[in-house]
Structure formats: structure tokens, C-alpha cells
Amino acid sequence: MGAQRAAKSGRDIVAYFAGHLANLANGNDTLGDAEEIVVVRPFHLYERVRRLLTVNKRYAEGLVGVWAYPPPDGVEEAAEFYFDRVLDRPIAARRDEPTSADNLAALIATRAAGPIAPPPRDEALSTWKALVGGPARRRRFRATTELFELSNRILKCLDAANRPYAETLRLGLCPKEWLVGDDAAGVNTLKAANGFLKALKAKMGDKLGRRPSEAEIEAAFAAAPVPGAKTGKDFVATPLGAAIVSRVAGQDQTYLLSFETVEATQAAEIADEADGPLMTQQEAAPYLAAAVEAGAIAPPERDLLAAIMAGRTLNQALGESLFLRRRVKADFEGDLAAYVEDLSARTARFVVAATRP
Amino acid sequence: MNSTFDSREAARFLRTLRVTTQTAIALNDLDRAGERARPVSTFAALAAKGADEWRFPAAGILSGDGLVLARLEHESDESKVLTLQAQGVVGLTAYAEHGVKVRLGDALQIEGVFDRDGRLHVVLDADALTRADFSRLEIELLDAQP
Secondary structure, three states, X not given: OOOOOOOOOOOOHHXXXXXXXXXXXXXXXXXXXXXXXXXXXXXXXXXXXXHHHHHOHHHHHHOOOHHHOOOOOOHHHHHHHHHHHHHOOEOOOOOOOOOHHHHHHHHHHOOEOOOOOOOOOOOXXXXXXHHXXXXXXXXXXXXXXXXXXXXXXXXXXXXXXXHHHHHXXXXXXXXXXXXXXXXXXXXXXXXXXXXXXXXXXXXXXOOOOOOOOHHHHHHHHHHOOXXXXXXXXXXXXXXXXXXXXXXXXXXXXXXXXXXXXXXXXXXHHHOOOOOOOOOOHHHHHHHHHHHXXXXXXXXXXXXXXXXXXXXXXXXXXXXXXXXHHHHHHHHHOOOHHHHHHHHHHHHHHHHHHOEOO | OOOOEOHHHHHHHHHXXXXXXXXXXXXXXXXXXXXXXXXXXXXXXXXXXXXXXXXOOOOOEEEOOOOEEEEXXXXXXXXXXXXXXXXXXXXXXXXXXXXXXXXXXXXXXEEEEOOOOOEEEEEEOHHHHHHOOHHHEEEEEOOOOO
């Protein structure tokens, strides 16, 4: 394990946002540990979320992608669009099964400590409506493991609702232009277009800022075709394909830098769907042990992750380990969160590599 | 390493890792907001006084706890505006919609409230500018919660 300084990236910002929403909805920013009841006031919560999306640089750039919005739109407009298209986007049911938003609402309903309004009929719930639409007075999720389940259900909603938005940002395009209106693209088209863009960048030797040749376009399309088009030439003649090529050919360094940032936040290995409940500490132990055995993480780091999974706070989990404290100080400038993100990413990479296809 | 994991169970592990670490980090950030917002915050770098007037770094100066960035803006002969902007999740949680007392040395104290976006503008007229000591900028949190 090298002791390299890990960049504090926006990696897995969607999971961080879900964790943040869970903590805010649980009153963890204002209530003491001993307080049992939280009263959820939708407008207060909305104000906190809106403020975070607009003022917090990590969210404004990594999640909302304000850099993709052309003037006169700024961060306020971008955050408003993100709220409408992601947080308040109705999540449609498949095969009459409960949606991730229904499951979130059901969990929240179990915490009712007062009157509860009947759920709206025949209306697909959004993440936001599931989060604030249940009982106003709720018993808090006081055990951290309970809070994990709330966070998990919010993340399941966001994984579904955020995907088209994130795929549009990965293309370097403005979600407001490509998720609504006549040229709106579906999520599968956007995913395929990202595959094409990745292949195109590789064929261009990652030297952007110029128009790709026909040969490069066709080679990229052969490696990563986009449904609805027969050839690369056909695809770049569509509005979406033309926009992608224009962005690749442009000299906009902000876009090029931002693309790399967003690309890093959307790693495929951590965006996979997983069925079933979260693992217990005991269930997770063999994975952590194998990571130690393979040298992906050190024994004290295994203990740190095990403690976090058991519901201990970061500082409690860090404990008195001199190894961990030295590493946080020497390699992460004292930034414990950056260290835990790096450790989590290393562990995830190991498990992905050691998993049967 | 000779173990290979079942893909469904590995996906459960990855999801658990993802949810637990990021939720713990988010909770840690909120806790830091409560712990780190000391009643009084001083600033890590200090403005310097030139021959005639204060020289304030163009990039602003950051409070010692890293939660507030101070800039001197809208400069004119008659007045200036000291803009305080809370930084990051921790700074926003600690300061947005909270009242503070801004001290610029012993001779000048001004009370204000950070807005919902974590900004506070302090207008300094000519009289205030003569009394202000920017090298001793401090902010004191007056209330615990909005």
C-alpha cells in the first residue's frame, strides 16, 4: 500500500448526498443524541437542501454540475432544476411492484409518532415526497445501523432518479437542455452515448479540442454503438451526437476538467444494483479479511471499516490506533473523511477484482 | 489471493460499504459543524496595514477553523463591505441563519446574521474604517441554533 496522498475527489457523491439527506431528515444537525422525536417541516428541509446544493462547491459542481449550464442560468437555476428533475422526479413502478420511493415511504411510516396522512392514490412518489410526505412527528433513527437503512433507501431512490441527470453531465451536456423538450434523450441512449464518447476519446488518443475524423467516429461507434443509429456517421448527425462531437471539438477547458471530475464520481463498480438488506458486520467480515490477506488494506484499516459498519462514528472507529492516526495526518493532512473515502475505494476495487463475473 | 466472491453477495457488500462509509462521513461533517464552531473564531492569516490603508488579500482570508472566508469588497473612499462566507457543509451548518458578533479590534464590534446561504455582509462606513483593525478580525457565534 503506497502512502500516496489521495485527492479529495467527488467520488460517490450520490451516496454522500443520500447519507446527508438521511441525517438532515433525522434532525441530526439540530437535535441532541438523547432526543427521541424529530418534527419534519418540509419547507425547512427544502431550504437546507437548496442551500447545500447552491453554496456547497462539492455538490454544486459534482452533483448539480453548474458548469454545464450556459448563461444566464447560474447555480440557483441549476439547483432548482436538479431538485425538480431528480429529487422530486416521480419514480415509476415496474410490474406493479413497490418502487424505491414506496419502500422509503414505508420505512418512514413505521416511525410515526403522530397523525399520518393517507398516501396519495395513483400517484408515483418522488424521493422528496417519500421523505417529507409521511408523518411530521417521527421517532428518530437513533441507532446508527437504523440510520444506515434510511440512507440505503434514499440511495436506492437516488440511484434511479439521478441516473439520467448524471449521464447527461458525463456527456458534458446541460441537463436542462437534454432531459426535457423535443430533444430529450432516454437514460439508455444517454448511457450508450457515454460509452461512445469514452471510445471516441480513446480513438482520439485523449487529445481533444479538435473535430474527430470520420475513421475515429466509425471506430468508436463499432466499439460502442448507440441504439437507433446504424453507423457513427448516422449518430453524429443526430442532435445528441452532434452536441457530443461539438463538445469534444471545443476548447472549453472548464468542460474538459469537469468531465474528468464527474467521470470519477460515477464509477460503474459502485453503481451496481444490489438486492437484499445491508450486510451485518459478521457477513462483511470475510470480505474485509480477504482484502487484508491480499494486501489491499492493512489490519487496522479492516478494523476501522468493521467499526463503521457496526454503526460507530468515524472518531469512535478511529479509536486510539496510532497507525490510523499517523496515516490520516501524514497522507491526508488530517482529513479523516478523505481517508475513509480512499479506504472505501481501495476495498471496493479489491472486491470487484475478486468477484466472479 | 484465491477467493472469488459470488457476484450477488459482493454487490451487497459493496452497497453496504458505500452506504455505511458515506453516511458516517456525512454524520461526521454535521458533528464537526457543532463541535468546531467555537463561540469565537479567529482568522489564520491577517490583513496588513500599508502606509495609508489596509491591504486585504484578494483571495480573502480563512478563519482558523476553516469555516468562514472573509473578503473586503466594494472598495471606495467612503465605505467598504466586509463579506463573510461560510465554507462547505460544516461551515454552512454552523453559521447559516445564525447571529454573530464581528470584532475588528477593540474599537469596533458589529452584530449581524448570516443569511440562509451562509453569507454576511458588513458595511463599514468612513468612521468604522478609521476604527477597524483588520489584523484582529474575529467572529463570535451568538446563538446555538436558528
